[in-house]
Amino acid sequence: MTEARTIMTEYRADQVVWTTRVMDAFGEIVELQDETGKVSYYSVEKEFDVAGNSYAVLRNDEGRDEDEPELLKIVVLPDGGLELVTIDDDEEWENVAELYDELTFPE
Numbered sequence: 001m002t003e004a005r006t007i008m009t010e011y012r013a014d015q016v017v018w019t020t021r022v023m024d025a026f027g028e029i030v031e032l033q034d035e036t037g038k039v040s041y042y043s044v045e046k047e048f049d050v051a052g053n054s055y056a057v058l059r060n061d062e063g064r065d066e067d068e069p070e071l072l073k074i075v076v077l078p079d080g081g082l083e084l085v086t087i088d089d090d091e092e093w094e095n096v097a098e099l100y101d102e103l104t105f106p107e
Contacts, residue, residue: 010051011099013106017049021074022056025082030058032084045069046100055096056084071096 022030023044033039042058049055054074060067071093072084087093 011095012050013099013102015050016099016103019047019049019054021054022047022082022084029061030084032058042070046103047074048103050096050099053092055087055100057100058084069100071100 026044028044030042030044031039032042041061043061044056045059046057047055054076056072056074058070058072060070071087073087075083075085077083087096
């Protein structure tokens with residue numbers, strides 16, 4: 001018999017440090033370009049550091065309020081600039097999404 005395993009998030013709400021790194025660098029609205037070259041504009045909703053990583057929560061300005069926000073990782077470049085990148089690791093994305101839900105909709 002195999003035992004069911006619950007995946008626990010390694011990120012906890014009490015570990016979050018709120019930041020303004022992206023807003024300080026780019027302002028309240030950021031312009032992102034996808035792999036096809038299409039440009040979209042996003043409002044910076046929240047930014048935070050947790051477990052040694054930085055994340056930004058962006059909301060598409062062209063979408064509707066009920067659209068899910070975009071969760072992106074903030075990478076500091078060698079020259080000190082910032083880059084917003086897609087979170088490719090499924091487990092990391094799930095952890096960040098669950099943490100953001102917990103921060104946004106506390107029980």
